[in-house]
Structures are given as structure tokens and as C-alpha cells.
Amino acid sequence: MSLEDLPLSLNNQRISVEDNSEELKLSIGKDPLTTSRTPVLEVNSPAQNSFSSFSSVSLKTSNMICKPWRTMVSQNRRRYKIGNFDLDLTYITDRIIAMGFPAIDQEKIYRNSMEATVQFLEYYHAGHYMVFNLRGNHIYDPGYFHNRVMTFEMNDHHPPRLELMAPFCHAVHEYLQANDQNVVAVHCKAGKGRTGVMICAYLVYINFYLSPRQNMDYYSIVRTVNNKGVTIPSQRRYVYYFSHLRKRGLNYVPLLSELIGVYFERPPKFSGLLFKGAFCLRVANGRIDVFNPDPIYMSKKEMIDEDEIWKTHNCSFGSDYDECDNTEFGSNCISRRCYGWTVPGSKRVFLEGDVRVDLYVKKFVKSIGLSAGREKLGHVWFNTMFSCPNFCGGAYIHGDEAYPYPEKGTTIVNHWPRCSERRSSSQLSPSVCKRLNTVMDDFINDNQTAMGTCLNKCKSNLGIVSYFSLELFGNKFRTSFHVVFSAQSSSSLISGEDLLPQSDIELPPGLDSHCPSHCLPLIYPEQLGRRPPRAEIIMMLRNAHINGLIKDSYNQRRLAANTDGVPVPKAKPGRPPSGGPFCLMQGSDEHVVTFNALEIDRAFKNEKIHSGFKVNSFFRLLK
Numbered sequence: 001m002s003l004e005d006l007p008l009s010l011n012n013q014r015i016s017v018e019d020n021s022e023e024l025k026l027s028i029g030k031d032p033l034t035t036s037r038t039p040v041l042e043v044n045s046p047a048q049n050s051f052s053s054f055s056s057v058s059l060k061t062s063n064m065i066c067k068p069w070r071t072m073v074s075q076n077r078r079r080y081k082i083g084n085f086d087l088d089l090t091y092i093t094d095r096i097i098a099m100g101f102p103a104i105d106q107e108k109i110y111r112n113s114m115e116a117t118v119q120f121l122e123y124y125h126a127g128h129y130m131v132f133n134l135r136g137n138h139i140y141d142p143g144y145f146h147n148r149v150m151t152f153e154m155n156d157h158h159p160p161r162l163e164l165m166a167p168f169c170h171a172v173h174e175y176l177q178a179n180d181q182n183v184v185a186v187h188c189k190a191g192k193g194r195t196g197v198m199i200c201a202y203l204v205y206i207n208f209y210l211s212p213r214q215n216m217d218y219y220s221i222v223r224t225v226n227n228k229g230v231t232i233p234s235q236r237r238y239v240y241y242f243s244h245l246r247k248r249g250l251n252y253v254p255l256l257s258e259l260i261g262v263y264f265e266r267p268p269k270f271s272g273l274l275f276k277g278a279f280c281l282r283v284a285n286g287r288i289d290v291f292n293p294d295p296i297y298m299s300k301k302e303m304i305d306e307d308e309i310w311k312t313h314n315c316s317f318g319s320d321y322d323e324c325d326n327t328e329f330g331s332n333c334i335s336r337r338c339y340g341w342t343v344p345g346s347k348r349v350f351l352e353g354d355v356r357v358d359l360y361v362k363k364f365v366k367s368i369g370l371s372a373g374r375e376k377l378g379h380v381w382f383n384t385m386f387s388c389p390n391f392c393g394g395a396y397i398h399g400d401e402a403y404p405y406p407e408k409g410t411t412i413v414n415h416w417p418r419c420s421e422r423r424s425s426s427q428l429s430p431s432v433c434k435r436l437n438t439v440m441d442d443f444i445n446d447n448q449t450a451m452g453t454c455l456n457k458c459k460s461n462l463g464i465v466s467y468f469s470l471e472l473f474g475n476k477f478r479t480s481f482h483v484v485f486s487a488q489s490s491s492s493l494i495s496g497e498d499l500l501p502q503s504d505i506e507l508p509p510g511l512d513s514h515c516p517s518h519c520l521p522l523i524y525p526e527q528l529g530r531r532p533p534r535a536e537i538i539m540m541l542r543n544a545h546i547n548g549l550i551k552d553s554y555n556q557r558r559l560a561a562n563t564d565g566v567p568v569p570k571a572k573p574g575r576p577p578s579g580g581p582f583c584l585m586q587g588s589d590e591h592v593v594t595f596n597a598l599e600i601d602r603a604f605k606n607e608k609i610h611s612g613f614k615v616n617s618f619f620r621l622l623k
Contacts, residue, residue, distance in 0.1 A: 076224045077192055082530075085120055087112050088191060090223050091533040092199055093208075094515040094523060095176055095183045098223050100191040101135055102144070118144055121185060124528060128181040132172070134160075134188040134195060154194045159238035159381050160201075161286075161354055162252050166242075168198050169205040180519040192223060196230040197239055204243045208510040212243035213403040214411040217550060218508065221412070221540055227549040233599045234381035240399030241383060248393035254353040255384040255391050257591075259283065259291060260618035261575060262357060263340030263584055266310050268609050269303045270361050270375065276300070280374070281341055282358040285351050293341040295362060296578050306581070309337070313568035314561075316612060332586050334594075334616055336570040339580030350622070356381050357617060378603030380595050380615065387591045387619050398599055400554035410550040412541050413505050505541050554598055561611045584616065593617045 077100070080089040088100035088111065102117035121129045133139065133151045142149035152168055154160045160168075176182050188194035196219050203215040216239060220229025230236055245252060262281055270277050278295030298306075316336065343349050358379040389395040405411055508514075511534070515523075520532045544550050571581040586592055597603045597613040 076226045076228055077190065078223060078225060080120075085116065087116060087120060089117075089120070089185075091537075092219060092222050093511070093537075094520065094532045094534055096172075096199060096202070097183060097185040098191050098195045098199060098219075099185055099187045101138065101187050101189050102140070104140060114140065114144055121145065124530070125181075125183050125523070128179060128183060128523075130172075130175045130182070130184050132168070132184060132186045132198070134186065134198060138189070152198070154188065156189055156194070158194075159232075159235045159354075160194065160197055162238060162241060162383050162385075163254075163353075165198070165201045165238070166252065169202045172202050173205065176514075180516075181522045183523065192229060193232060193235055196220070196223060197235045200230060200239045201242045203508075203510075204239065204246060206510050206514055208508045208514060209411075209506075210509060211403045211411065212239050212399055214506075215239070217411050218541070221544045221549070222537055227544055227551075232601050233604055234379075234601050236399065237382065237599070240402075241386060241396070243399070244386070244392065244396055250393050253385060253391075255388060256350065256352045256622045257384045257387060257619040258622055259343050259349040259351050260590060260620055261340060261342035262291075263335060263338045263580075263616045263618070264359065265316065265335045265338040265614050265616075266610050266612045267298070267303070267306060267339055268377065268613065269307055270363070277361045277363045277375075279339065279377075280360050280362050282356075282360075283349070283351075284356045284358075286354055290351065291341075291343060291349050294578055296339055296341070296580070298339075309568060310610070310612070314565045314612075315567045316614075333570075333583060334586050334592055335584040335614070337568050337581045338571075338584050338616070339582075340584075340616075341578045342575045344577060351384055351619070353385075354381060354383055355617075357615065359615065376602055377609065378597075378600040378606070380600050382593060382595075382617075384619070387593050387617075388621055391621075400552075400598075401558065404555045405550075405552040410545060410552075412550060413545040505538060505545075507538075557598055557611055558596070586618075589620055591619045591621065593619070 077088055078090045080087045080091075090098050092098050099117065100112045102114040103111040104114045121131075127146075129145070129148060131145050131149045133149055134154045136153040136155050139151060140149075150171055152160070152164050154164070172184050175184060186195045186199055196216070200212070200215045200219050203209065203219070204212050209215045209218060216230045216236065217227070220227045220231075223229045230239065244250075262283065264279075267279065276297075276299070278297045280295045281291070281293055282289060283291035356379060359377040361375045361377060363373060363375065386392050386396040403411070515534075524530050524532050571583045573583040573585055575584070576582065593616070595615045597606075597609050597611050600613075600615065603609045603613065
């Protein structure tokens, strides 16, 4: 893919990777790691006015004033805090940066300021960076970054359009391949969700890890302190979509389909003493609404009766149940008891590409019927290409289910044995354990003298000898921490495996091809006083595993659901325009896409919605 094929920016300017240094020049002062001196800006671009106030307020002063707000808005995202820099910014790899939006107006009070972002990139990666702006409808003068900006329009809390993922990956890859020193900086608004989806798509593109779930786990651990990176089910689904296409060598081709209907089972209760309500549906193809049927009203008694039926019948399927991803068609039962809407034959609805289905409840005050607002149950984004197994190279299975964690392990770190239950009654105190962890953390701060530092600290502070090693075994990064107590504390002898068992941290198989070792001194020269982030990233992965942050919540919740027992009674078969309950059968020429509560945005974290809640969308392919 050539640069001429890359997307246009929103101002219809093609993006060039050449350094147009005549438009914005930076004269850098001393190293910000050792001084508070601010780089002098000489700006000859339309962005000049935005920098005018910066000349009177130093970066250090700005950080002091805005730090509480920026820290609060960053929430769980890691910040880059070195020297005078305090930015919502993280190195995901040695060559990929995720960051928050570089704000120009009052938004910079609580987000990264454009000034500080420019200084950071110009100081550490001058002439060798490309910025990717994923924040739809928010553009800035590309002159701030020497015209090295590419814009991909995406909406907040939404997955990207599937057709944008391959062009983004091509653009990133081509720029990184152009020069060994090149890095990319990707941002949306917060620099987490949309940024994470596209970075993970690129990690899939280069086979950084072999499974898309590993790539998302890796990103989430590195970008956030609590492993909450790409969490929205629809955003995760599109990473899995992209991986599905890559593994099968397919290009994205939107599939034209006809919507037959949308149906849901195990509806949540929402009527109360003062309110009554109705289930509502909205179907959109991209940004255009294509189906808004009449609401489905349910009385309080109907909701109570429906809830009681499901409480006494946990199983939602019987012997006539048809798996929705089965490629064999037949008049099989998809739902024994459901509610929903069927598209009238006189008002046919056609869909192609990205589709959004919204379910919500409209509430009304009883007796007077006054509207009391609406409550969103959830929404789901999917692509019609994956509604037909024959069209997308095989049945698509949601990736969190297709890539479960190994037993007692994670996708990043092999199983660590539990601490021995045969410990003596004399154990290390919490304060000692904390000191030992501090010793290990010192490796990050000064890995050149790590062994000596560890030995000295342990001897002086704890009266013990410790040894912390980092060794490479193929693509495994093995960490071990051995503790030998002195004679004075021999009664407290605890083996190294008891204190901190040996672990195998799986290094990304694609790391070396993504960033060969000869690139590291070029990107991170010694005179700038920084080391490549990969060693710190390894420790992030290790700590996330030790602290139990890597959890297979999807499969834990999915498998914990009680589906044993007598199947729920089958309702009368049919497909009314709206309403229910009825038994839903699949026609011979129909395809079904099913989403459970764990795969529906917003619904997956709503405790009021039962995990057995499902949404079925029926389609007919157009030949």
C-alpha cells in the first residue's frame, strides 16, 4: 500500500511522512530529566496563536496547577512521569505510544496539553514520529507535529468501522518500516478504548502474540494499572473480527442482507409501584436508523410470571435447539420462549456492513402516562459479513469464548504454583515481604547495577541474601527470586518457590521483528538518559499476574451459569409483528446472530440483567 492510498485527513490534506520542519521548529534546551528549563518554541504555522500563552507559563508550573484534574481524568490509565513531563501517555511497545488527546483549548486543564505533547515527541523522537488521531470530529492543525498526522474518524465508545482497520495497520506498518528510529503515537480522546482497539488490531496484524486475546490482555496490562483497557464487548468483537479475517487471508467485503427480525429472551423486570414501561428497539446501519418498531408493553403481572418461569427452568434449550453457528440449515428451535419484533413484509429492511442494535426501556408514570425517561439495557455492534459462515470462511465464535485461559493460568503468564501449605509457623512479616518486592522493583529503576543493589539492600535491611534474575529462554522471560536466610534467622527459612514461585512470562513472538535489538539504541540513545520500556513492561505483566489482575471473567461467568434441569416451557410457535412470548424457529434460508448478556455493551456489567439474557437477530442473504 502506497502513501497515496492512505486516507485523507479531515481537511482533505494527504498526510506525508516527510519532516516539514520549515513550518514548526523547536529549539530544545537541556535535558528535561535534569532541569526545569522549557524548550523555546519558534512557530511559523497557523497554530502559532495557540502557543502564545505558553511563553509566559512554564511546563512545570502548568503541571503543578493542572495535575489534580489531569490525574482524576486519567483514572486507571498509566501516566508518563519523568522529569518535567506528566502526561497521560504510555509506551505499549518500544515503538508504539498510546496517549490522551493533545488539547489546545480549556480541555488541556484536565487532559494532555498540545504544548507538552509536542515537547515530549520533539525531545525524544524528533523527526521520527507519526501521530494517529482517532477522535472523530476533533481535529487540530497538523503543523503542531510537522504535518505528521493521520486522521481516522471514529466515535467515542464505538468500535471502529471494519473497513478502517486494515488501512490503519498498513499506514502504521509502512511508517515503522521506513526507518528504524520511527515510532507512532496513537490517540483518541482518553487514549484507551478506540486507541486500544486499533493498536491491538496492529498487534494482530504483525502477529505480536499469536492470539488476539493475548494482544488485548497485553495492551490492557500495559496501558492501565487495573487491566481495564479494551473492555467494551463490541470493541473486543471487532478486534476478533479483524483477527478472523487475517487468519483466513480474507479481505473485508460487506455482505448485503435483509433483516428479518430481532428477538430477546429472559427479559429483565423494570415495572414498579409508580412506573410502567415498554421494551423498545432501534436498529441502525452505520449512523442511519433503519428500523424503529412499536414498543412492547408488559404489565407488572406479566413480568412477574415470566420471571417465575425462568427461575424454575434454568435451561433455555431442549433437544430441538439449534446452535446459531451451525452451517446446516433447518427448521430448528432458536428460542423456546422469547419476545421481539418481526420486520413487516411491506417495509423490508436491508443492511450492509456495520450494524448497531439498541434495546432500551421507556418508562411512564402510572395512571397519567407521563413519560419518565428511558433506561438503556444495552447495545451491540456487529458486521453482516460474519452473519454467514460460508461468506467469512467459517463460523465466527466470540473470541473470549474461542480463546479461554488455560486452567489456573493466563494468556500471558504460565501457571504459577500456589505457595506451599507446609510453611512453618514462623513466616516473613508483611513489612519484610514488602521490602523484598521493593528490591525487585529497583531492578527497573537501575537495571545496570541490579544485582549489586539487590544484594546490598537485602544484606543491610533484612539480614538475608537475595538474588533476582531475569533470563531469556527462547520466547520465555523467566523470573526467579531466591531467598537464603542468614544463620541468625535460619528458623525462618522459606524457600524461594514459597515466597515467589518461578514463572514463565511469554514474550511476544513478534517482538523481535517489530523492534529488532539494533533499533533500541537508535530510538533510545544514551544521551537522553532513557532505557527501552520493554524491561518495565515485563515487570508490569509479572505484577499483573501476581496481583490477580488477569482474570477470565467472561468464561467464568459463562460457565458458572446454571443451565441444568428441565428446559423452559415452549411457547406457541410464531413470529408476530411485536410481542411475545413465542417459540422462535429458524427458516431454511435464514441466518441467526446471537449475543448473550456478556457480549452486549452496557448489559455485560448490569447486575439487574440476568446472564441468560440473549438477543437474536435474524437475516436473509441477498443473492
